Amino acid sequence: MVDKKNILTYEGLKRYEEELQNLKVVKRKEVAQKIKEAREQGDLSENAEYDAAKDEQRDIELRIEELEKLLKNAEVVVEDEIDLDKINIGCKVKVYEVDEDEEMEFKIVGSSEANSLQNKISNESPVGQALMGKKVGDVVEVETQSGVIQYKVLEIQRVS
Helix, strand or coil, rough: CCCCEEEEEHHHHHHHHHHHHHHHHHHHHHHHHHHHHHHHCCCCCCCHHHHHHHHHHHHHHHHHHHHHHHHCCCCCCCHHHHHCCCCCCCEEEEECCCCCEEEEEEEEEEEHEEHHHHHHEEEHHHCCCCCCCCCCCCCCEEEEEEEEEEEEEEEEECCC
């Protein structure tokens, strides 16, 4: 099975690289120290600190493995090379939601970077899929659990 490409913005790539570096350099040492201190307390069979430190170590190693796999298969979108005539990954989009009579802004990102609290939507999400490739002035309809939502594309920008 071929691993799926993880489409990342440059900002996302840097954030994941920094997290990986921190886990390998800082967190691994911290948890190793916790394990060492817990071992020095003697009997490991009923040592909650030891069990907690081992659990933390396992979680760190799993996250390191996950990040390494993600970065190995990363495809970085170069924001400076994005065609602003149509919506693509790495651009900021201003849309008008017809039913709610309000403007919204989204940054279109790969699925591993999506974060609705930061208005970063995945190109694979229903709204992201509907917007991909559209131009200013286009109206898209998105099927949601609460019905169909219409968005009119107002502006396509580079992320600054």
